[in-house]
Amino acid sequence: MQATRDLDRGRTTAEAVDEQIERDCAAFVAVQQDAGLDLLADGMLRWQDLFRPLLEASEGLEPGALTRFLDTNTFYRAPRATKAAPQLAEPLGEGYLRPLPAPRIVTLPSPWALAKGTGLTPRVVAGGILKPQIEALGPETDLVVLSEPFFPRDPGPKLDDLASALEALGVDRRLALQFVFCDARPALELGLGDLPVDAIGVDFYLTRPIDLPDGFAKTLLAGVVDARSSLLEDPRELADFAARLQERVEDVALVPNGDLQFVAEPIAREKIARLGQARFALAEEAA
Amino acid sequence: MKEVKFLTHEIGSLAKPPWLVKTNAGRPLQQADIEHARLWGEKVGVPGYDRLIAVLDQPERDPNEVARWSSRYALRLFESAGVDVVYDGEQQRSEMYAWAVAHANGFVERGTVRSFDNKYYTKSAVVAAPSLREPYHNEEFEFLQSAAEHELKIPVTGAYTLAIWSYDEHFGPRGGRLGGAVRRQAEIAARREFALDLAHDVIRPNLQALIDLGATWIQIDEPGASTESDELEVFVESFNESVEGLDCMFSTHLCFSDYDLFFPSIEGMSGCKQYCVGFANYDSRELGTSGADRPGYEVISKFRDLPYEPILGLGVLDIHRDFIEPPELVRDRILYAVDVLGDPARIQICPDCGLRTRSWEVAYDKLVSMVNGTRLAEAALNGAHAVTGETNVFPR
Numbered sequence: 303m304q305a306t307r308d309l310d311r312g313r314t315t316a317e318a319v320d321e322q323i324e325r326d327c328a329a330f331v332a333v334q335q336d337a338g339l340d341l342l343a344d345g346m347l348r349w350q351d352l353f354r355p356l357l358e359a360s361e362g363l364e365p366g367a368l369t370r371f372l373d374t375n376t377f378y379r380a381p382r383a384t385k386a387a388p389q390l391a392e393p394l395g396e397g398y399l400r401p402l403p404a405p406r407i408v409t410l411p412s413p414w415a416l417a418k419g420t421g422l423t424p425r426v427v428a429g430g431i432l433k434p435q436i437e438a439l440g441p442e443t444d445l446v447v448l449s450e451p452f453f454p455r456d457p458g459p460k461l462d463d464l465a466s467a468l469e470a471l472g473v474d475r476r477l478a479l480q481f482v483f484c485d486a487r488p489a490l491e492l493g494l495g496d497l498p499v500d501a502i503g504v505d506f507y508l509t510r511p512i513d514l515p516d517g518f519a520k521t522l523l524a525g526v527v528d529a530r531s532s533l534l535e536d537p538r539e540l541a542d543f544a545a546r547l548q549e550r551v552e553d554v555a556l557v558p559n560g561d562l563q564f565v566a567e568p569i570a571r572e573k574i575a576r577l578g579q580a581r582f583a584l585a586e587e588a589a
Numbered sequence: 590m591k592e593v594k595f596l597t598h599e600i601g602s603l604a605k606p607p608w609l610v611k612t613n614a615g616r617p618l619q620q621a622d623i624e625h626a627r628l629w630g631e632k633v634g635v636p637g638y639d640r641l642i643a644v645l646d647q648p649e650r651d652p653n654e655v656a657r658w659s660s661r662y663a664l665r666l667f668e669s670a671g672v673d674v675v676y677d678g679e680q681q682r683s684e685m686y687a688w689a690v691a692h693a694n695g696f697v698e699r700g701t702v703r704s705f706d707n708k709y710y711t712k713s714a715v716v717a718a719p720s721l722r723e724p725y726h727n728e729e730f731e732f733l734q735s736a737a738e739h740e741l742k743i744p745v746t747g748a749y750t751l752a753i754w755s756y757d758e759h760f761g762p763r764g765g766r767l768g769g770a771v772r773r774q775a776e777i778a779a780r781r782e783f784a785l786d787l788a789h790d791v792i793r794p795n796l797q798a799l800i801d802l803g804a805t806w807i808q809i810d811e812p813g814a815s816t817e818s819d820e821l822e823v824f825v826e827s828f829n830e831s832v833e834g835l836d837c838m839f840s841t842h843l844c845f846s847d848y849d850l851f852f853p854s855i856e857g858m859s860g861c862k863q864y865c866v867g868f869a870n871y872d873s874r875e876l877g878t879s880g881a882d883r884p885g886y887e888v889i890s891k892f893r894d895l896p897y898e899p900i901l902g903l904g905v906l907d908i909h910r911d912f913i914e915p916p917e918l919v920r921d922r923i924l925y926a927v928d929v930l931g932d933p934a935r936i937q938i939c940p941d942c943g944l945r946t947r948s949w950e951v952a953y954d955k956l957v958s959m960v961n962g963t964r965l966a967e968a969a970l971n972g973a974h975a976v977t978g979e980t981n982v983f984p985r
């Protein structure tokens with residue numbers, strides 16, 4: 303934070319900010335490794351918001367009005383279309399997707415979220431922007447998480463449009479669609495079983511387990527760490543909750559319910575540690 | 590018809606100058622910092638600014654003294670730009686949220702989080718029932734009363750925004766939340782209790798203290814008001830709890846929100862005499878006075894139709910871009926608003942929000958353009974009507 307503030311005020315150089323981000327990323331990775339997480343994230347430290355890097359790397363989409371992100375005191379530049387068929391001019395490089403020492407996840411906006419408010423269909427942005435970006439990811443990317451804050455909140459969401467967009471991605475990658483910071487029930491009720499993704503992410507601070515459909519056959523990214531609360535989770539409670547989920551869903555992964563940028567870094571670090579403790583407690587219980 | 594004359598005013602924050610930032614941080618000044626003070630002292634006509642230069646030349650500087658100088662500069666920046674109603678851009682405050690919670694009991698800092706881009710704020714958790722430690726704008730207001738040449742309007746961060754920007758470790762349940770077990774109505778009830786406690790025990794005594802000192806216009810800043818779309822009634826209730834029965838003009842500032850959400854809830858906020866709202870952020874830069882030309886202002890008819898007929902503080906400057914709005918663009922935004930509201934007396938002119946993210950150079954040029962555009966709009970309206978010599982400024 304200090305480095306980017308200093309850069310804004312002309313008190314440091316872009317190179318110095320790069321070095322600081324490198325150090326911060328390494329520290330964040332170490333926290334995840336210490337916690338024993340299976341897939342690592344780079345923390346998206348350089349991303350101004352979920353959309354901006356892709357907008358700036360595109361022809362036909364640009365950053366628009368400053369807009370509140372859901373019910374938070376965080377803002378993003380809403381995508382604005384300047385062409386009917388935007389294209390990714392150049393895939394994001396290491397500046398935005400830091401190399402990591404182990405299998406990783408990459409988080410991108412879902413096509414529904416990226417198209418929201420632009421007048422474009424999710425399928426158009428999926429094919430023009432997201433598909434080439436996902437295809438450019440290296441083999442160390444084990445899972446691409448498509449972050450979807452809006453779909454369950456939008457009135458009358460069209461599952462067919464979302465499904466069509468995901469099909470347009472047509473990539474040979476493990477894909478997850480994560481419904482962040484919302485009650486996923488409206489989306490789950492539409493029936494997500496046929497969506498061409500491998501995993502579905504659910505915020506279990508706003509969604510009840512009984513709202514999971516019977517026969518949920520995909521991997522469940524169970525959002526059990528509340529990324530918007532300063533309160534720290536009890537690993538035992540998380541493990542017990544996950545065990546109950548496993549009675550209904552075969553493959554459960556434990557994750558935060560959204561980006562951890564909504565809590566300060568020391569709190570985020572502790573939440574990651576507790577996520578890891580919950581995972582080990584769950585494994586011990588199973589053994 | 591009376592001659593049309595729009596009141597212009599600022600909103601709140603202005604960037605702190607480098608000589609204040611470095612003084613607060615205990616860092617040495619560079620010659621460029623002192624030149625900044627000299628240049629702006631001359632440019633906006635700060636009386637006796639050479640005394641500040643002498644202070645800045647010293648290796649040890651009193652941060653409070655330098656902050657008061659910064660207040661003088663900010664006042665003069667607004668005044669010399671031609672803005673009618675001014676404040677000091679919050680030069681003596683840390684930040685609109687942090688300053689308030691630092692002077693209240695019941696909060697603990699929980700670290701710094703991002704707001705957007707490279708802008709951050711220190712977020713606290715409420716851990717006990719909040720109360721006012723001491724009125725926290727009195728000293729600032731008394732000083733500004735002595736320094737301002739134009740009328741003052743005091744920005745005070747509102748109860749709901751303080752509540753929604755804080756982590757809740759006191760009012761809501763601390764455990765058993767996993768699994769969607771805490772239903773939404775329980776969360777809303779907890780926030781209502783928090784916001785009303787803030788309104789009654791922190792904001793209201795603070796407002797009363799300012800009124801006792803002679804404040805005539807207080808702006809309750811509520812940028813977080815629409816954060817939760819199903820809590821608008823809590824926002825309204827907390828505003829009313831803050832101001833009811835107090836003798837002052839109260840306005841509120843809303844920004845970067847889906848303004849449609851406020852209706853119909855704010856129909857119950859009749860103690861608010863002016864809504865100061867940011868629209869330019871959503872608007873086109875093209876000239877024109879039709880609805881199609883002014884997409885950012887589509888919602889203003891809803892403010893027009895409020896039963897208690899508040900004034901609309903029309904945001905005409907996008908405060909997150911360096912783009913200097915041409916006076917003609919400001920003019921057209923005003924003329925469109927006049928066309929929709931019908932009565933020019935229900936319109937006042939302001940930036941979308943505080944200008945703290947812009948340099949003083951950009952902020953000043955934007956404000957000058959805002960004032961010039963306002964004069965163009967007045968000329969257009971007065972040229973279109975018979976002028977009687979009366980001036981039609983809404984009474985405050």
